Each structure stands twice: as C-alpha cells, then as structure tokens.
Amino acid sequence: MRRLGDLEAEIMNRLWDWGQPATVREIVDDINKSRPVAYTTVTTVADTLYRKGWLMRWKNGRAWTYEPVRSREDYTVGLMQDALGSxxxxxxxxxxxxxxxxxxxxxxxxxxxxxxxxxxxxxxxxxxxxxxx
Incomplete structure (x- = not known):
C-alpha cells in the first residue's frame, strides 16, 4: 500500500476525525484555517482518492459529498503489513x-x-x- 500524500492525508484525516460525509467546500474551509489551499486542488485530490478507492462520493446539489470507504485503522494496518513484508x-x-x-x-x-x-x-x-x- 502506498503511503498517502500530504494533502491526501489531510483530507482523509479530516473525514476520519469528523466521522461524517463532507463536501469539498467544508474540507477546503477547514484546511484554510491553518494554510491556504485552492478549492480546485482539493477537488482534484478528493477525486483521486475516490478513483483509488479511498472515498465514496455522491452529488449533493451541484457539489460532491465524500465519505471514507476505509478506516484510519485499515490504512495503518496496510502500512504496517507493507513495512513488515519488505x-x-x-x-x-x-x-x-x-x-x-x-x-x-x-x-x-x-x-x-x-x-x-x-x-x-x-x-x-x-x-x-x-x-x-
């Protein structure tokens, strides 16, 4: 399992911490509290996470709503298994x-x-x- 990139991890950690689905706007607004990030950048990374099977998504009006498919613990297990396997x-x-x-x-x-x-x-x-x- 490949380790998540920095922004991928930021997005996943927020969704895991919140324990509920969120729109890109909600994610962007939260990240922007600590550092600037563009809406389009988060949209692109969230779409990548969706295509990789980390997130599910559905349309909510005009916006996509995202929710994790796998838990933080599943991610950690994958990293530990890869490390041990190497x-x-x-x-x-x-x-x-x-x-x-x-x-x-x-x-x-x-x-x-x-x-x-x-x-x-x-x-x-x-x-x-x-x-x-």
Whole structure:
C-alpha cells in the first residue's frame, strides 16, 4: 500500500476525525484555517482518492459529498503489513518493533493477541509467554 500524500492525508484525516460525509467546500474551509489551499486542488485530490478507492462520493446539489470507504485503522494496518513484508527477516523485524514499544503499547498488543485468540496457556502462541516491554 502506498503511503498517502500530504494533502491526501489531510483530507482523509479530516473525514476520519469528523466521522461524517463532507463536501469539498467544508474540507477546503477547514484546511484554510491553518494554510491556504485552492478549492480546485482539493477537488482534484478528493477525486483521486475516490478513483483509488479511498472515498465514496455522491452529488449533493451541484457539489460532491465524500465519505471514507476505509478506516484510519485499515490504512495503518496496510502500512504496517507493507513495512513488515519488505523485511527479509520478518521475525527479526517484529522483535525489533516489540523491543521499541512503550509498556502501554505492549499491554495493548498483549490484549489484542488475547482478543483474537493468539494466546495459548498464558502466552503468545508458540512463544510460551506474553509480550513485554
């Protein structure tokens, strides 16, 4: 999965944060609170996100209304899977990743593994123990 460009990410983050569909005008007005951006530029990038399958859209009068198709979490998972897939040694990459986790993130990972049933007898499947940082 290709990382979103700067303006693509700005648009997607607003839509994810808002949790509701929005028009290009609403997106432009919000971005313009922090920096100038042209309506046509946002329209072009939103159309690109639509064509890439990140957004759905429909006409609302004369304006397009956009809504994310995928969640922020789905995007993050895709980036993480690509990063892991680019390593020649997945086990070493995962070990390094876990070594650099905060204790809070390690607890969250531990709970996630339990939730999806990847633990056996009090530890991660095949490891004999849980995640610790």
């Amino acid at each position: 390593s020649a040694d997945r086990q070493a990459a995962l070990l390094r990743f876990v070594e650099h986790m905060s204790a809070e993130d390690a607890r969250t990972l531990d709970e996630a593994l339990r939730t999806v049933g990847r633990y056996e007898s009090g530890g991660a499947a095949g490891t004999g123990g849980g995640v610790s940082a």
